[in-house]
């Protein structure tokens with residue numbers, strides 16, 4: 248069995264790995280070779296590093312270990328969407344979804360095991376929070392899939408609230424952006440949040456090229472609090488101020504996700520409040536007919552959804568109704584996996 252070090256090599260940047268290699272008296276250029284095996288080819292073991300001499304595999308293996316991400320299940324939808332279940336080193340599991348299309352391949356990744364946010368319509372929220380994923384564990388979801396399908400877009404929209412694992416998410420973006428690995432452009436990434444206000448400001452200041460999607464789901468505080476506990480902490484006035492700041496600072500269009508729940512937030516009066524809230528903002532709305540969780544809410548009739556969308560469009564709010572993807576494989580974990588497709592379209596358009 249391979250000897251294991253104590254540092255997770257998948258989470259280490261190329262620059263830090265080069266420094267470590269120099270300290271270990273391994274030629275610096277070997278770091279880029281190892282980084283490539285880890286991130287471009289998703290190596291599972293140091294013995295997989297084919298162009299690295301065996302003697303040079305032993306030293307890294309004594310210091311580092313490679314993140315475990317074991318494919319446990321894979322389900323392919325009739326529309327080509329694939330849902331993966333990956334096992335982690337501690338027996339926990341995460342889901343990742345691949346959404347292939349003619350001109351792009353989007354991966355929807357998880358950032359936490361479970362989620363503490365408790366949104367009422369979300370299966371992940373019902374299960375509660377277990378732990379954060381490391382940068383390496385987040386990046387490896389993409390790297391595993393990239394071995395067979397060349398990935399073009401990433402959305403942080405799977406299990407977990409990405410902005411509550413900010414450092415690891417930004418670390419994963421840097422790993423995936425690095426030319427020695429997959430080398431994906433920063434504008435190909437979108438972070439989806441339920442509205443962690445201070446981190447939205449931080450993202451605008453530090454990561455201007457990364458796209459932002461905000462789960463709104465109701466345009467008044469009272470209704471939003473009923474389905475999203477985070478709304479108690481960050482009311483809409485604060486959330487929208489952060490969103491406006493993000494748009495001003497990054498000059499990028501922001502996406503708002505809006506889950507439509509029958510007889511709760513799907514009326515034309517709700518659409519009117521939403522249109523007023525978003526008036527004048529460079530944004531786009533994704534409408535998502537709810538995928539009922541535990542019979543607590545119902546999906547609106549398609550005519551109601553069309554009316555809601557039409558109202559927004561007539562009031563100059565660019566709006567898309569979610570095209571269902573992967574329903575037959577229950578790919579809508581966290582309710583928002585299908586949002587990945589529209590968000591990827593948005594960001595490809597604004598490249």
Ligand code: SF4
Pocket residue numbers: 362363364365366369370371372373405406407408441581582
């Ligand atoms: S919708 Fe997102 S933020 Fe809300 S509980 Fe589910 S995973 Fe967490």
